Amino acid sequence: MNSSPQNVLDYHxxxxxxxxxxxxxxxxIKAGFQHICALVINLNNSASLRFPDSGVSCVMGIGHDAWLALELPTPLPRELESFQAIEGDKHRAVSTKGDLHFHLRGDTAGSCYDMAADLSAILLPIAxxxxEVxxxxxxDGRSILGFVDGTENPHGPQQRAYFxxxxxxxxxxxGGSYLFVQKYIHDLRAFKALSLEEQEKVFGRSKQNDIEMPDAVKPANSHTAVANIGDDFKIIRDNMPFGNMATNxxxxYFIAYASTFATVKKMLTNMFVGSPPGNYDRLLDFSTPQTGxxxxxxxxxxxKQIADGEIPSLAETPAD
Structure with a gap:
C-alpha cells in the first residue's frame, strides 16, 4: 500500500x-491515541465529501517525547527531536513542550470549530x-503588521512536495513532514511608530505592493535578507494572524512544513543569532516568540495502521 501524505501541501x-x-x-494514552488517529482520518474523509471545494482538513503532528511514550515505530524520523532553544545575544527562540499538534483549516470558522470539538471530546480525559489559537x-494574505506573509513559499505541486x-x-x-510552530506576539504600537520607510527596511519589501528591495538597497538585517537562506532551502509556511482585543x-502563528528540519533550524539560527553572529533579524525587535x-x-x-491497532515495525513502515 502506497503512503498517502496528510494534507500539508494545501493552499486553502x-x-x-x-x-x-x-x-x-x-x-x-495508547487507546485514546488510537481513536484520535481514526478520527483524523475520518474528519478528512468526511470533509472531502461534504466540503470538496472548501479546503477543510485536519493535520496532526506528533512530538518527540510523545512518539516515544506511545511506542511508535523506531528508529524515529531522522530529524525528530525535542527542539532546543536558540540563544542570540538579544533574542531567544524559546522551546516549549508539545505532544500533539492539530492544524485545522477551512473556509468557514464553523468547520474548524466542529473538528476541534470532536478532537477535544476524545483528548480531554487523557490530555x-x-x-489554542x-x-x-x-x-490579501498579510500579517497583522501589514506586510504580505509567505511570499517565499514554493509554488506548484512538484516544488511543494519536494520542499x-x-x-x-x-x-x-x-511522505511525512516535519512540522515546526512558534506563536509570535507583536508590539504593534512600537512597529506602527516607525515611518513607512523604516517599516519597509525591517522587512526588506515594499508594504503596498510586496516588492522585494534590490540587494544593494536591502538592509543586511532585514527579515527577507536574514530568513531567506537560498532557493535550494525552502519551507512551506502556512502562517496565520490572530488578534485578541481584550488581552491585546x-x-x-508561524507554522512550517518541511522535508528536513535542518532547513528550519538554519533559518531560525540566522534570525536569532545572526549571519554573521550579531546580525539578527530586526523583525524580532517587534515580534517575540512565546512558543517553539x-x-x-x-x-x-x-x-491508519495505528488506528487499526497495527503499529508497524520499522521494516513494515510503508514507503513509496
Missing part, C-alpha cells in the same frame, strides 16, 4: 484553529490543551 484555509495538547501523567486570513515532504533519504517515513495579544515546538506529521497510511 481562510480560517484556522491551531491546538497543542500534552498528555497527562500516569494515563493510558490538556496547552495552546484561532487564525484568520487578513486581507514539504520527506523523500527517499528516510524511506521509512517518506496580536500576533502571527517541533512535531512530525506522519502519513495517513501510518495513522
Amino acid at each position: 484555509g481562510t480560517h484556522t484553529i491551531f491546538l497543542v495538547w500534552n498528555f497527562k501523567e500516569h494515563m493510558d 490538556d490543551c496547552m495552546e 484561532h487564525g484568520f486570513r487578513y486581507w 514539504g515532504l520527506v523523500g527517499a533519504e528516510d524511506p521509512a517515513y517518506q 495579544e496580536m500576533g502571527t 515546538t517541533l512535531f512530525f506529521a506522519p502519513t495517513l497510511t501510518l495513522l
Whole structure:
C-alpha cells in the first residue's frame, strides 16, 4: 500500500484553529491515541465529501517525547527531536513542550470549530490543551503588521512536495513532514511608530505592493535578507494572524512544513543569532516568540495502521 501524505501541501484555509495538547501523567494514552488517529482520518474523509471545494482538513503532528511514550515505530524520523532553544545575544527562540499538534483549516470558522470539538471530546480525559489559537486570513494574505506573509513559499505541486515532504533519504517515513510552530506576539504600537520607510527596511519589501528591495538597497538585517537562506532551502509556511482585543495579544502563528528540519533550524539560527553572529533579524525587535515546538506529521497510511491497532515495525513502515 502506497503512503498517502496528510494534507500539508494545501493552499486553502481562510480560517484556522491551531491546538497543542500534552498528555497527562500516569494515563493510558495508547487507546485514546488510537481513536484520535481514526478520527483524523475520518474528519478528512468526511470533509472531502461534504466540503470538496472548501479546503477543510485536519493535520496532526506528533512530538518527540510523545512518539516515544506511545511506542511508535523506531528508529524515529531522522530529524525528530525535542527542539532546543536558540540563544542570540538579544533574542531567544524559546522551546516549549508539545505532544500533539492539530492544524485545522477551512473556509468557514464553523468547520474548524466542529473538528476541534470532536478532537477535544476524545483528548480531554487523557490530555490538556496547552495552546489554542484561532487564525484568520487578513486581507490579501498579510500579517497583522501589514506586510504580505509567505511570499517565499514554493509554488506548484512538484516544488511543494519536494520542499514539504520527506523523500527517499528516510524511506521509512517518506511522505511525512516535519512540522515546526512558534506563536509570535507583536508590539504593534512600537512597529506602527516607525515611518513607512523604516517599516519597509525591517522587512526588506515594499508594504503596498510586496516588492522585494534590490540587494544593494536591502538592509543586511532585514527579515527577507536574514530568513531567506537560498532557493535550494525552502519551507512551506502556512502562517496565520490572530488578534485578541481584550488581552491585546496580536500576533502571527508561524507554522512550517518541511522535508528536513535542518532547513528550519538554519533559518531560525540566522534570525536569532545572526549571519554573521550579531546580525539578527530586526523583525524580532517587534515580534517575540512565546512558543517553539517541533512535531512530525506522519502519513495517513501510518495513522491508519495505528488506528487499526497495527503499529508497524520499522521494516513494515510503508514507503513509496
